[in-house]
Amino acid sequence: MPGELQGKKVAILLTEGVEQVEALEPKRALEEAGATTHIVAPEEGRVRAWNHTEWGDEIEVDVSLDRASPADYDALVLPGGVMNPDKLRMDARAVAFTRHFIDEGKPVASICHGPWMLIEADAVRGRTVTSYPSLKTDLRNAGAEWVDREVVVDRGIVTSRHPGDLEAFNRKMIEEIAKGRQEQRRAA
Numbered sequence: 001m002p003g004e005l006q007g008k009k010v011a012i013l014l015t016e017g018v019e020q021v022e023a024l025e026p027k028r029a030l031e032e033a034g035a036t037t038h039i040v041a042p043e044e045g046r047v048r049a050w051n052h053t054e055w056g057d058e059i060e061v062d063v064s065l066d067r068a069s070p071a072d073y074d075a076l077v078l079p080g081g082v083m084n085p086d087k088l089r090m091d092a093r094a095v096a097f098t099r100h101f102i103d104e105g106k107p108v109a110s111i112c113h114g115p116w117m118l119i120e121a122d123a124v125r126g127r128t129v130t131s132y133p134s135l136k137t138d139l140r141n142a143g144a145e146w147v148d149r150e151v152v153v154d155r156g157i158v159t160s161r162h163p164g165d166l167e168a169f170n171r172k173m174i175e176e177i178a179k180g181r182q183e184q185r186r187a188a
Contacts, residue, residue: 004178005035011073013040013065013094013117017083020049020056021163022111026077029170035177038062038073042091050081065093070100075177080112080132080162089120098123102157105182109158109173111165115139118157127154130161156182 010030027037041047042065046058088094098121101108115131118124125143130152139146151160151168160169
């Protein structure tokens with residue numbers, strides 16, 4: 001719904017090899033709902049996206065990870081692609097950035113291989129999540145209950161399996177961001 005996220009600011013954390021559609025479609029949906037989005041990446045300038053089976057477009061970075069403050073954002077999106085989250089989970093700055101959203105009860109939306117970052121940030125223990133099927137064992141070993149569903153929401157974390165789930169993912173992501181932080185929900 002247009003305007004539903006007016007005044008909300010959302011970070012989309014990514015790096016080289018991000019699955020193009022998993023970054024750009026949520027960005028488009030968030031902006032159509034009224035949110036301001038920032039592409040946050042370890043590097044400045046542009047990053048190359050992956051488009052299914054080959055290199056895709058370059059995505060402009062709005063804020064480098066060194067300059068981004070997670071306190072400035074209402075929510076976080078973690079797109080997939082195999083290379084993207086694998087690189088990000090090795091970057092202590094990216095893990096700390098992600099962990100802030102979990103600690104503060106801010107909504108986090110993660111698709112495909114993106115939940116690798118949730119594992120690294122110790123954010124899945126005791127939660128029900130989904131992901132690309134190859135992450136099932138990783139997520140279970142990290143303490144999550146993994147299910148094979150189009151979209152799963154558990155205490156402010158939205159997860160989906162793959163680009164085919166983007167419509168449901170975007171809808172639930174927007175709903176969770178509109179609801180706000182977990183502590184605000186408990187107080188209401």
